[in-house]
Amino acid sequence: MRRRGAVRSVALGAAALVVSGLLGACSGSDEDESAPKLRGEITFGVLAPLSGDMAERGQDLVDGAQLAAAELNDQGGVLGRQVRVVVEDGGCTAATGEQGATGLAAKKVVGMVGGLCEDAAVAAAKAVAASGTPFLVSSAPADRLIEAGVPSAFPMEATVYQEALAAVHWMGYRSTQQVAVLDDGSAAAQRLSGLVTDRIKADGLPVSRQSTDSPDLAKLAGTVTASKADFVYWTGAAEPGGRLVSALRHAGYTGHFMASSESDSPEFLKAAGGAAEDAFLTTAAGPKLLPTAADWAARFKDRYRRDPGRDAMQAYDALRALAQAVRQAGDTAPSKVVDNIPRLEDFTTFTGVLRFAADHSLTYDNYVIAQVRGGTFTLASKLRTD
Amino acid sequence: MKAKPLVAGAVALAAALAVQLGGAGAAFAAGPGSSPSDNSAHGGAVLEDVHNEPTTAVAGNVTFIDNVRGVSGYSALNFINYDKYGYDFMFANGTGGLAVWSLKDPKHPALVSKITAAELRLPGDTQDRFWEGENMTVDPKRKLVFLTRDPRGFGGTVSTGQSGVYIVDVKNPWKPEVVTFHPIPAGHTATCINDCKYLWSVGPANTGTPGQDPSWKGVPVRVTDIHDIKHPYTFDQAVDLGRHDGVTDYVHSVDVDKNGIAWASGEGGVRGYWTEGRHYDPVQKRNRVATAYDPVPYAGGTVVATNPAGTDFFDFFDHNAYHNTEKVGDFDKGELLYITNENITTCSRAGEFKIASLKGSYDGEGWRSTPENPFRLDLISHWSPWGKEGSATTGSCSAHWFTVNGNIVAQGWYGQGTRFIDVSDPRNPTQVGYFRVPAGQGVTGGSASAVYWHNGLVYVADYNRGVDVLRFDGKLAGAPDDKICWNSCDK
Incomplete structure (x- = not known):
């Protein structure tokens, strides 16, 4: 999607x-x-x-x-x-x-x-x-x-910044030590990758950020693998995201891979093939994911x-x-x-309590973490404790 | 020691209950709008306050200066300096809510604003009773105050109540504003971590609190990301698990030392964690990056029980602690841990102040302790006011919150009042001052919760009296601290 x-x-x-x-x-x-x-x-x-x-x-x-x-x-x-x-x-x-x-x-x-x-x-x-x-x-x-x-x-949708927060918080749950943030050079992808990178830096974790519009993802995968990153976050489009995770696994990368909501698409799964398995996704919660x-x-x-x-x-x-x-x-x-x-009192949506901050953004956003299991997206975490 | 005159001559209060009226005669703070340019001695409009003269007090080496009531008695205070005004403000929270005083005249705090418990009520609450905000934490840079809500507040219980934190914007101390109430499955106390970009919320005891693992005996550390206070996020994974010989139990307090190490105190001891930077993890046996949500163990544990009539719970209930990063006596730099062992029992057996050595705990020993093979820190000494000058023999007498200046510990002891303890010789803590207020006609009896050194004065958060302003007249042992640690020494 x-x-x-x-x-x-x-x-x-x-x-x-x-x-x-x-x-x-x-x-x-x-x-x-x-x-x-x-x-x-x-x-x-x-x-x-x-x-x-x-x-x-x-x-x-x-x-x-x-x-x-x-x-x-x-x-x-x-x-x-x-x-x-x-x-x-x-x-x-x-x-x-x-x-x-x-x-x-x-x-x-x-x-x-x-x-x-x-x-x-x-x-x-x-x-x-x-x-x-x-x-x-x-x-x-x-x-x-x-x-x-x-x-x-x-x-009632979250902001791009809140997608960045979702990504960073999930990295925290995985005890991440070094992050590589990659985007495809588009304005939207660069904005998200920038927000994520800044937020990771604020926590003192080593992070690298790279933009690429090259179709040759094997070279990029090799660079990431050599950097000893243990978490890769892709903010670009779905199809190259799928090819990227495939290239990373081919290059021997064994860490976590996560893509942004841009990759919540069959194109990602198709391009990644078997390499998509276990990949994470930051995505807005939908009825297919939410029990x-x-x-x-x-x-x-x-x-x-x-x-x-x-x-x-x-x-x-x-x-x-x-x-x-x-x-x-x-x-x-x-x-x-x-x-x-x-x-609103005692009011919940399918993701949890609905509250708005002073600027009318969602206090608790609706980004969740999906994970590819058996070739399909499944819910890994609602990222909510309310 | 010699008992000194109780009330400072310059502060002869006219009546047991005096009312302080604002310069403008305002019954409600009008905001600083005009603040520092006002002619008021306190920098702006002030609210009515009550002052209770402790004519019954017993004191040694201590001068009473003033008492202020605000909205209630208090469990804790904290302070924020405002460059724009050029002086500090004092914040207190207790059953009545939040009170804010200007310290333009530090000897005579002027109440400038408040948020009452009624204003903090949430849907479903049945009482106007905030509970209770011990170890109050603030963000002095962003000018934020955090009011920690225990599930037992507002008519709740540990199993039915709502815990969490009210984030209060005090950029304008005349007009504090609740930004949000953020529910957290923890909330007896909370402490700012990493320059207040995270909050560690802890406690209370008992199981049954919503969101807890049923195998836990108490609530450990819950980590909340408050980089962006509009969007706080609490991690689902807790910190400082298995703290009591392998069992996850009640963390009561987190206190950050001058090196940035966060010390989690509670049932089963005191354990320190790095929350930033790259460090060797003695438990995982590898170097790794520490974060607030995935901290690296440093050192710690608990000490042997000292009370011959102790209980399973109170024997190892390390209520709060202070890691002295300096060299004291012949002990190594950073070796000593000062601990409150709270024990609510008869005065002769009540909880004590303890000093322990961290030696032998730097290799993860405190994280591998089991009932069969318990690890314990070396106890250097322990002290209580029982039998000491100025002490009571009945009432509630346990050790409680303290702050340290040089080698003088200023500590609240409930009904035993405020005690000044010289720890220059850590093996032999010695009382060098005290201030206790028995109840009397027109005098509200004291129950000292927490004592704060602050700019040459001492402020006491008292559960009954509000805030007492004192002066310690004894000699300050050791090198005076440039920065006193009130809950967090972090930056």
Whole structure:
């Protein structure tokens, strides 16, 4: 799965499409006569790309939010009112994101979830900033959203810096003595490798950092092996990452190998072949990796006849978090809901407690450590002790 | 020694309970906004405080100067110097929460702000009672105070309560702000490690605390990365396991010496660890890089029991320790370890102050100790106030927290008050001063938790009285320390 920055350039048609209305009406649970009687409605907005290259992920996001709404209604709604979900096509550009958010605001939503493409999400957050509409951004990369500093926007993805922290903490668990950090020269990879290197240096561990865009990875592997590094971290793309671990093992490297979330892809496994076995990955937690999401994934599949993607899981958690903030506020006034988002009580996502720092970054991020076992990614550690 | 006048003449307090009003008459600190430029003698607005004159005190070689109450009694203090103001602030935590005093006039601390226990409550808490923050740690560079929350705080128990740390930003000491509460499966005390880039949280005793291995008898060291206080991270792997003859047990305190070695004290002894740099690991038998989360053993162990009526627990409960990195008497440089053995029992048998030699413990012996083949440090001496001048015969009398200046140990002893012990001859510790406050009409009886040398004065964190400001009038033995170690001497 390629996450960082990959969706930014995807364009969508000019018009944002209003595609959905009342969600409660399509919930199978409505047929349950024992369901609590709800009085009135509370409307949440969902922003997602619904056409173009990202449409499939966008629909996944919408489905996750719809499932959360249905389950909230089964459990008595929010403040005794039925949860209603309206969806706007936010596309993947700043213009479509702004247009989608404006459309949701016009529908008087109590809050918004969604946001998948970075440009669209940032523009959407800014578009509703004046009204203070709470916006839990479920899938878009967090860094630019945090830089934007919109008081009502809360990204539910971790920052690049937090991926660096995850990598360094995992190195700590492996009693690492010397680290080699390698990247492919791309801006994103260099940023991550720089953050990781600086953080390792701060702990006093010997570390080397090298960028390469050369297809000849055998030479690089030889250099790393000679350096006596016992932990290699690759922040570049998936396919060369797979070739790199293969070259390292071929050169006799016996230490740990870990790749960034860029390598959370079949391309990595294919390129590495058998050398991928035991390799670690820093990656954002998804339903396939998390045992805690298994029951939910089964419910999702039962409803939608397909496995949920990560966007569905994030949107599901985001809508529940928004509902919890409204419950705690006891009110739908935007300012009161926003005040409660950073201090949700007894609220957990599939990775653990959800809390936001003062800058609205996740206090406890959702990066986990995956490990290749039997040719597939498995969960090695949630890196959470909360 | 000769008993001296109790109250300094210049500080004749008018009443047993006097109220100090701020220069601006403010009932609530308005912030330093204006701070140093204010005309106030304390650098800014101050809050009302209570001063309790100890007219019943017994003292020798000690002058009482002032008492301040703040929000409650206290288990611990710490100090931060602010270049921008040109003086120190004192921080105390106890059942009432956090209190902050300006030490612009160090003899008369001025309360400038507070965070009450009620303000520290978390969802589910049933009481407004912080517990309890012994061995308080601070980051003097980033201006952070760490309030360690024991699971027994706020109405909890060791098995039901929430432990962890409140990270408090005190850049503006007039307006401390809780940055976050970070849950940690440990939390009786905590200590900054590696220039406060990590926190070692430890304790309490007993099993049943959430997140613990059921085979543990107490909570060992939990390591939290606090490079970035917005995103603290606690490692799932604990440190200082198998500390009591191979059994993982209660670590009560971590104290960092002047060489940067972190000494973990608790049930089963005192063991030192390198947390930075490359060192020989005598347990793994190889050179390796030490980190806060994977430290390298240095030396340590426990001493033989000295109490003929001891108990399995208290015999080896090394509550806190100080590794003297200097040469004392005819002992080698860095050989001596000063230890509090806490034992809450009758005064005649209460826990003592002990001095041990680290000789023979540098090759991992303390990490290989077993019940069948126990390793013990050489006990050089042990001391208690029992039968000494100025002592009580009843009450709670155990040794507790101390700090060292030169060769004078200033130590809290609960109801036995503050004791000044000259350890110039480590084989023969000698009392050279004391200050004890029995309860009386209008006088809050003392229960000294911790004693701090600070810029020529001595500040006592007292569980009942708040903070007493004292002056030691005896001769300071040994070379005065440029930097007093309050919990961490790290940089």
